Amino acid sequence: xxxxxxxxxxxxxxxxxxxxxxxxxxxxxxxxxxxxxxxxxxxxxxxxxxxxxxxxxxxxxxxxxxxxxxxxxxxxxxxxxxxxxxxxxxxxxxxxxxxxxxxxxxxxxxxxxxxxxxxxxxxxxxxxxxxxxxxxxxxxxxxxxxxxxxxxxxxxxxxxxxxxxxxxxxxxxxxxxxxxxxxxxxxxxxxxxxxxxxxxxxxxxxxxxxxxxxxxxxxxxxxxxxxxxxxxxxxxxxxxxxxxxxxxxxxxxxxxxxxxxxxxxxxxxxxxxxxxxxxxxxxxxxxxxxxxxxxxxxxxxxxxxxxxxxxxxxxxxxxxxxxxxxxxxxxxxxxxxxxxxxxxxxxxxxxxxxxxxxxxxxxxxxxxxxxxxxxxxxxxxxxxxxxxxxxxxxxxxxxxxxxxxxxxxxxxxxxxxxxxxxxxxxxxxxxxxxxxxxxxxxxxxxxxxxxxxxxxxxxxxxxxxxxxxxxxxxxxxxxxxxxxxxxxxxxxxxxxxxxxxxxxxxxxxxxxxxxxxxxxxxxxxxxxxxxxxxxxxxxx
Numbered sequence: 001x002x003x004x005x006x007x008x009x010x011x012x013x014x015x016x017x018x019x020x021x022x023x024x025x026x027x028x029x030x031x032x033x034x035x036x037x038x039x040x041x042x043x044x045x046x047x048x049x050x051x052x053x054x055x056x057x058x059x060x061x062x063x064x065x066x067x068x069x070x071x072x073x074x075x076x077x078x079x080x081x082x083x084x085x086x087x088x089x090x091x092x093x094x095x096x097x098x099x100x101x102x103x104x105x106x107x108x109x110x111x112x113x114x115x116x117x118x119x120x121x122x123x124x125x126x127x128x129x130x131x132x133x134x135x136x137x138x139x140x141x142x143x144x145x146x147x148x149x150x151x152x153x154x155x156x157x158x159x160x161x162x163x164x165x166x167x168x169x170x171x172x173x174x175x176x177x178x179x180x181x182x183x184x185x186x187x188x189x190x191x192x193x194x195x196x197x198x199x200x201x202x203x204x205x206x207x208x209x210x211x212x213x214x215x216x217x218x219x220x221x222x223x224x225x226x227x228x229x230x231x232x233x234x235x236x237x238x239x240x241x242x243x244x245x246x247x248x249x250x251x252x253x254x255x256x257x258x259x260x261x262x263x264x265x266x267x268x269x270x271x272x273x274x275x276x277x278x279x280x281x282x283x284x285x286x287x288x289x290x291x292x293x294x295x296x297x298x299x300x301x302x303x304x305x306x307x308x309x310x311x312x313x314x315x316x317x318x319x320x321x322x323x324x325x326x327x328x329x330x331x332x333x334x335x336x337x338x339x340x341x342x343x344x345x346x347x348x349x350x351x352x353x354x355x356x357x358x359x360x361x362x363x364x365x366x367x368x369x370x371x372x373x374x375x376x377x378x379x380x381x382x383x384x385x386x387x388x389x390x391x392x393x394x395x396x397x398x399x400x401x402x403x404x405x406x407x408x409x410x411x412x413x414x415x416x417x418x419x420x421x422x423x424x425x426x427x428x429x430x431x432x433x434x435x436x437x438x439x440x441x442x443x444x445x446x447x448x449x450x451x452x453x454x455x456x457x458x459x460x461x462x463x464x465x466x467x468x469x470x471x472x473x474x475x476x477x478x479x480x481x482x483x484x485x486x487x488x489x490x491x492x493x494x495x496x497x498x499x500x501x502x503x504x505x506x507x508x509x510x511x512x513x514x515x516x517x518x519x520x521x522x523x524x525x526x527x528x529x530x531x532x533x534x535x536x537x538x539x540x
Contacts, residue, residue: 001074011087011111011305015078019070019104027066028055063100075108085113087305111305116360120299124424126288129431129439133276137433141272142265146252149259152190152245161209161244163194168243169206176234183227184235188242199225202237209241224328283436289417290440292424293354304352313348320344355413362416369408369415377407 001023007014032054037047039054055062075092078084090110098104152166161167169191173184193203205217217237221230250256257268317337324333337344362368369377378397382390397404
């Protein structure tokens, strides 16, 4: 194989590879020798079929396999000899007009990972905001449990329904032309007035109703209602009230805790306090991690592969557009996202740069994900699939390095972050949950980095009052969750075989809760994918 560099600009590289006809023919001959013992042909004893007949019978397939293997190994040799670390899988293209018996000319184009300066991890200073579990918040959670567990009893005769009461009714839903629609008829449906579980306006029109009363309710289905024929459409519901019930008192004591499967009220409060402590620890870590990443971003500035930025930008936009589809006004939300595309592209660049930086820090300091940890990750991820598909998913991860790297990446990032925490000078300061959340919220939507004009020394004080950020800020914050892009990039050097044509490959009234579809697993160059995930209902 001969190679000539035809492009060297920034992180972009391109090479012209030439594989001689003799190289390819030699590989074909080796393959013929390998398969000859298993070839059967009338008139010849097993394993005695002449090589020229095998070539004649299987020539096209032999050529394809030999060409694919020759190119694949040649590109891998090029990457090794030139010490190239591809940011994404190289683009490999066979020159038009190739014919059997001729030299094969191949163009290889790729972007390389940058040479990252020695990371500056000394002198990191972080503030750890710590908050204690709040007994009043625990009591509020217990009260909420009691409210959710309340039992309804028949109201005194003649009582009219009011907010907080439960009304049992039969109903028939009709479109504006008076025709009953599918799924709009039911009996003995219990509705708690004021719960907000039904479409807007339905519950309010039951206030004042009595047992035996018949009413016609006028409503308009929301624009995002799942049934296409009802979206934004006016409708009526003919209802008959069969019962009015009032909430019985739920006494918060040991007996109440026992209805939840616990031994005592103290045990319930203890579990809620532990849960709250875990949440606060998570907020503290998120706050520290964000400050850490801000300092790293401010101290390191190097060129990043445009292809990786574009891939990350596409992921961010897809995530935001998916979220926008669940907003009350999807088109307006999408227009807002479109207006901020430049900001999201900066976020993508920051994520890629920090990912490469974290990967470099991890490799330089022996941070790794063990086989045991990886097996645990695979087992946990497999639980998202139907039992029949779990084994296929595990095989997919084991066979696809890029998919395995994506699964490994979040844990790898956390381990690198934990390592950096051990290197940082950390000071503790007592805070409240509201202060930590407010401090995090004030950072939403801001892309930290060199030249941003912010002090990244870690001494910023949290805001004294939480202020609601605009919706786009919250989406930007979701987009700035860092992921080590380099973890997946490390496996991009694997070259895929050439393609077969000798060209290397390239309820009707119920309010609908949001049910985002899980992201599809990464597909490989041949279009293979992991089994479909089982759907999971998101909590409202």
